Amino acid sequence: MMKVGITGGIGSGKSTVCALFAARGIAVYDSDAAAKRLMQGPLRPGIEARFGPECFRGGVLDRKYLAARVFADREALEALNALVHPAVREDFEAWAAAEDGPYVILESAILFESGFDAAVDRTLAVLAPASVRVERTCRRDGADPGQVRLRMAAQLGDDELAARADVTMVNLFEEDLAPAVERLDRKFRCDAKNY
Ligand code: ATP
Numbered sequence: 001m002m003k004v005g006i007t008g009g010i011g012s013g014k015s016t017v018c019a020l021f022a023a024r025g026i027a028v029y030d031s032d033a034a035a036k037r038l039m040q041g042p043l044r045p046g047i048e049a050r051f052g053p054e055c056f057r058g059g060v061l062d063r064k065y066l067a068a069r070v071f072a073d074r075e076a077l078e079a080l081n082a083l084v085h086p087a088v089r090e091d092f093e094a095w096a097a098a099e100d101g102p103y104v105i106l107e108s109a110i111l112f113e114s115g116f117d118a119a120v121d122r123t124l125a126v127l128a129p130a131s132v133r134v135e136r137t138c139r140r141d142g143a144d145p146g147q148v149r150l151r152m153a154a155q156l157g158d159d160e161l162a163a164r165a166d167v168t169m170v171n172l173f174e175e176d177l178a179p180a181v182e183r184l185d186r187k188f189r190c191d192a193k194n195y
Contacts, residue, residue, distance in 0.1 A: 001096055001097070001103065002102075002121050003106060003121050004123070004124060005105075005106045005120035006105055007108055007112065007161065007165070008171075009152055009155045009161070012127060012128045017177065021185060026101055026105055027105070028104075029092050031116065035088050038088060038091060040060070042087065050083070051066060092106055092119060102189045102192045103191075112164050113155075121191075126169055127168055127171070128170065128171045128172060130152065130158075167184065167187075169181075169184065
């Protein structure tokens with residue numbers, strides 16, 4: 001089964017793009033949602049052992065608390081990633097093996113940073129100008145532009161994403177999205193046949 005990894009910075013529109021692939025019958029694995037599910041489930045004992053039982057309040061993962069613990073503490077972040085990333089990858093592999101479409105998609109905001117790119121056969125980066133991404137994210141989340149720019153600064157920039165991805169698409173105008181996804185879907189279906 002051919003696997004395509006889709007990534008992009010905050011507000012680039014990767015979830016929107018993935019939803020368009022899903023509408024064309026392609027199964028999409030949401031790695032962020034999977035990480036949340038796994039952290040709440042099988043990874044809980046490991047997280048409690050490393051970061052303390054206070055990571056779970058009333059049995060529910062306190063993502064804000066955990067994010068604060070690993071923020072600006074490189075070692076703690078690496079320890080958390082060492083727990084979560086292999087588990088997500090294994091879960092993704094098992095999920096992909098059970099799918100029977102022409103190809104599957106892995107959506108990840110940190111495709112390259114996490115090493116998930118090694119788990120896929122093609123990579124697609126969704127790009128958009130920084131100002132547009134800030135505006136979209138603020139509109140979507142009611143977020144503060146300064147906070148959004150801080151999060152953007154911690155992610156790979158579009159230049160680096162473009163250099164590392166096999167394919168890129170610029171998500172600027174809404175009306176261009178569906179035709180772009182249609183072309184890419186055609187290309188990936190073709191690649192999958194020869195895979
Ligand atoms: P995040 O990393 O924060 O999850 P994302 O890359 O998944 O972001 P989306 O949630 O898909 O981005 O898009 C961000 C917002 O911008 C959403 O509200 C979406 O509806 C909107 N959006 C996406 N693409 C376009 C577009 N081409 N034109 C207008 N709005 C768009």
